[in-house]
Amino acid sequence: MSAPDVVVVGAGPAGLAAAATLGRHGAAVTVVDEQEQPGGQIYRQPPAGFTPPAGSSPAGRALLAEATAAPGVRWLADTTVWGVLGTRAGLDGYAGDQPPPGRYRVATHGPVGVRLLEPRAVLLTAGAYDLPVPFPGWTLPGVLTAGGVQTFVKAQGLLPGGRFVLAGGHPLLLVVAAQLVRAGARVVEVALIQRRRDLLPGPAGLAAAAGAGGKIAEGVDALRVLRRAGVPVRFGTVVRRAAGDPDLTTVTLAEVGPTGLPVSGTDRDVPCDVLALGYGFVPSVELARQAGCAVTWDSPAGGWVVRHDEWLRTSVPQIAVAGELTGVAGAEQAEVEGRLAALGVLRDLGLLDEHRAVTLARPVRRELRRRRRFVTQVLDRFAPDRAALGSLVTDDTVLCRCEEVRAGDVRRALRANPHLGTANAVKLVTRAGMGLCQGRSCQPGLCQLISTLTGRGPEQVGAFTAQAPVKPVPLRALAVGDEPPAAD
């Protein structure tokens, strides 16, 4: 058992910036990340022994250097936080050893097994993951997420196929397509669901959204790379179907009409062996929800986001959030939020007095406001049209890949049980969301389908209850628990 001042969950831009700020002001920080290397999604580093791929970002290198140099920061790599326990009021006298008042138990699993950390404050910077969009064939081998493809290229220097089609509704697609082209891949087409006229003021704004402001250059550059390589970028185009047996061989693309729905008669089959999908991101709020932090539905920001105050503190005392958990807004904003949340934590822990915290926060807030204005504008333009995407689903479409629950199963379950209409209730009767991924890959699609079928809004449909362990933990490790002396 170890008792740092602050546990930061996630070593992406938000977590790194927070750790640097916290450490600099005298807090004892433990940063936990399930990856082998700090950096998060965007600054993901190749494992030792690999040469960093072209284009690894200077901003990322600077942030990593700042965080590694900060005093008082301990890194727990390859370690998953599977629960934050002890956040609820209530009596629990018979539980035995209790953490001192004001401390939570952050439950981790890593190379040394299950360990508890008992910090005075927790900062959740768990980032986001690709929005899964179900449609016929989306579970075929060869259908990947754009983020996943990028990870292959960035972290391992690998190309996962020969002929790539990229499809979706997020500007990251352009960036990934350009990265693929640079890495020597054959990109057949990039298909964006938004119609060009809906994206005005033009491709620059589009490109800027990839990681938020400061990305304009990267986006413009990406478009230039694609144009030079002769890669068609088609707007108003959606992927309706992926086919192949057993692996992907063809995708069917169609034009999108003014309602956002595919126009019949415009289907085109395009041969490829990798389809990279990028419809945007879903904030990883499961740990925050498990800890009891209140969330709100904000579709353009990615779905369920964590509610917070002006210091990024959540509804649960001593738990703050930063980065994508407050709404998907990209790496630069994540970094700024990480600094602000850290100042808030330092202030709450008494490591910064009120005046100093407010003073230090002033320029950070100014920058945050500037970025938010920009990001909001971009976000709205790229917000997924969930109802239109939902219409791609047929009865045969697998919604929950872990438990192989199809849309037709859900439709039938709701017809047989007309009194049911929440994500939890449908999960219970169909098993959708009960598998290894804990519903990360089926929840958005399933909730959309329930909404469509019952006419209930996202708040009424709700989300699956977030349970510990938010990621699987071996039973053997749990049975031993935190017993042996901690490695430090």
Add this chain to the structure above:
Amino acid sequence: MTSYDTAVIGGGLLGCATAWHLARAGNRVLLVEKDQVNRHASGQNAGSLHFQLEFRMVEHGDDAARAAARALPLHLDAMRAWATVEDELGERCGVSRTGGLMLAETPAEIAVLDRKAALEREYGLDVAVLSGPELRRFAPYLADTVLAAGHVPGEGKANPRLVTPALARAAGRYGAVLRTGCRVTGLHRRGRHWELRTGTGPGDTAGETHLADTVVLAGGVWTAELAAMADVRLPVFPVGLTMSATARSRPFLPHLIQHVGRRLSMKQTEDGNVLIGGGWPAKLVSRAGQVDLETNPELRYESLVGNADAARVVPAVFDLPVIRTWTGMTTLTPDHLPLLGAVPRRPGLFVATGGSAFTLGLTYARLLARMVVTGETDRSIEDYSPSRFGALNFV
């Protein structure tokens, strides 16, 4: 204002089964559930069908065990009810009755097992204590540390995901009116009727009043709160419980596993997940100093670890990842006996809760429905009557 023969409050297994029995007998039934059907204990439990006495009943010595054994006639009734329920409903609910084992790992535990079996046989339960090669043959998956096991052939499991919704649909087929998202906020005797008021909390339907000749309280941990609406105090207490589920794996565990010396229940579902529970506590959450029944209890680290450790008796389980845990609440009574029957001095008010009301719920429901319709039951339920707590109500 619609008038019903019976209003059943609570859309868990007990409420839905009672509504089914009543509607089938021709009663005009209203079933009121404040959330979604099967949302609470009935959809959160381990699905064990255990007819032996449980660890919690034998851990406090022979006298306590003997007192708890007074519920055994209900266990035997429940065993029969589960044998036929799928046929009666016309659909599968994951009922499997391939037998259950209660394990002993020390000589002292074997002694408890033997005394327990003798007590259970007095009530007519078919139980055998297996050991040695016989036990290994029957349950080759057990760890070497297991020395003996009480075996009851009719034990097993049912699927809590499926049973209650199936009962709700069956009740509906016989004409029961099902109202979900509808919270009962008032319960008053008006002349020959009971008047139910339903509230307008968030997500609830608009406030309404309903009349019913009889009312069945099937409110699980909310039973005391509901009874209080009718100015009756019932000593039922919420306890928080913990469950863990592993990833799916090939079928290797055909039996229900319990332990006579520690908290453990374990089974493999037909989907392949192993469910581990057995009474590990979860922390009741409070709001403004009061237990908050609307919030799931909080997971306790000690319970999770203890529960995982208890699973050692089946080593193959140790190779599986735990993919989720959950908590729920169930009701206990001070004497571990069910609370079942008519509420004294409240004509037409009936209640059932307490004990392992997944296993026993079908039996409670059948007996309640019979009382409502005919005014009597086919077996004595005096031992479980709310009248034993009459002193709390100056009766």
